[in-house]
Amino acid sequence: MAEAGAMWGGRFGSGSDALFRAINDSLAIDWRLIEQDLDGSIAWASGLVGAGVLSREEADRIVAGLEEIRDEARGLEGPPLDSGAEDVHTWVEQRLIDRIGTLGKKLHTGRSRNDQVATDLRLWTRGAIDELVGLIEDAQRALVALADRESETIMAGYTHLQRAQPVLAAHWALAYVEMLARDAARLADARSRVNVCPLGCGALAGTAYEVDREAIAKALGFDAPTANSLDSVADRDFVLEVLDALVQCGLHLSKLGEELVLFASGEFGFVEVGDAFASGSSLMPQKKNPDALELLRAKAGVIAGQRAGFAMVLKSLPLAYNKDLQEDKAALFRGVDELSLCLRIVAGVIPTLVFDRQRCLGAARAGHSNATDLADALVERGVAFREAHEIVGSLVREAIARGVALEDLDLKTLRAASDVIDKDVLASLTPERGMARRNAIGGSSPARVREAVGGWKGRLGMAGA
Ligand code: ARG
Secondary structure (H helix, E strand, O other), X not given: OOOOOOOOHHHOOOOXXXXXXXXXXXXXXXXXXXXXXXXXXXXXXXXXXXXXXXOHHHHHHHHHHHHHHHHHHHHOOOOOHHHOOOOHHHHHHHHHHHHHHHHHHHOOOOOOHHHHHHHHHHHHHHHHHHHHHHHHHHHHHHHHHHHHHOOOOEEEEEEOOEEEEEEEHHHHHHHHHHHHHHHHHHHHHHHHHHOEEOOOOOOOOOOOOOOOHHHHHHHOOOOEEOOOHHHHHHOOHHHHHHHHHHHHHHHHHHHHHHHHHHHOOOOOOOEEOOHHHOEOOOOOOOOOEOHHHHHHHHHHHHHHHHHHHHHHHHOOOOOOOOHHHHXXXXXXXXXXXXXXXXXXXXXXXXXXXXXXXXXXXXXXXXOXXXXXXXXXXXXXXXXXXXXXXXXXXXXXXXXXXXXXXXHHOOHHHHHHHOOOOOHHHHHOOOXXXXXXXXXXXXXXXXXXXXXXXXXXXXXXXXXXX
């Protein structure tokens, strides 16, 4: 006989080695599925009534027992590891038998932990997606509020980390709102494939009892029962797919973290992070380090590690259930936990950012970021763009040599390069004028950005929409 807590002892002559227990037991991790396991078990008890295995009265006693176990579980500080149970499913079953006696032994009729765990994890994942989408929206609201606050702040926009063209800080913040919207959409899309019910597939070949799988799926809020029992107990596509969506979101947040680390540096000096999200140095009294943002940058790697690791676990697995699949939970839980923390950090840190508007404007003015505007002005005066590009390029070279801005070159030099240049052209070279011209859909003109801020406020249910 295997020791107490094992649900498969009949066939065994001796107990398990402690090392076997160490690699095999999963209660410490899958304890997080306790609520879902109880919900699934309650739905299964009803299914067994339909199949004629349990009377209504028996099912009611089982359900009452499961609800008592729910109360018991909620009162516990953590997984009941001293119970000796192998996993959350065996713990629930054992507690049920402890409470209601032999009747408890009927619940597992026609069910396997294989369809059970797949069902539990899908229920959990569905809830996690809904929570993450809510957290994404919180982060978006923080960014939209920042965009609103900095709707007139002009800063340098970059490509290749070289000053390129001026943009509004609001436009920059809204770029992240767009990224996050795609992340939420990816999760919502994955949810449609998560939300199907494997319960009633048994160990691999389907259940031998006439349960109404449609009704069970419906009772658990699933869209439909899964179609193929072999696939149903083996399928962890949904875990990988959700991890993928988490990685994508994590990558966006790492970009945000990195940009803010740069912007908060002495070299950029665009923003200051609130004290509550920074730390000091144990040695250098002057330091204020953007640790939260650095960790935001790092966590994408941690999440991607879960995704890559679990993909390797799935590689070459034969049908149907294999114990390898037990590794799904540690990877998914870690990924979800890390991303959820990151999203909450974004919602917390963004409102603390203080922009140095003068410094941002200075950067927008520097680096000849108005070179495209000068070329555009020449185009307006009839010069072909390629020629204008060439002319302005030579003027930039001259300006660099003299250490001045384009608009500070003397008119004689400018007109020698192109005689269409006049005082009006020079007056149009301010960042404000340059940005105002970028007024096509998606551009950084104040009008377009105001429109975008308003649109997002409406979509996110924010005041002032
Ligand atoms: N703890 C297991 C898991 O997470 C439950 C399923 C066990 N199934 C089995 N055939 N041993 O995958």
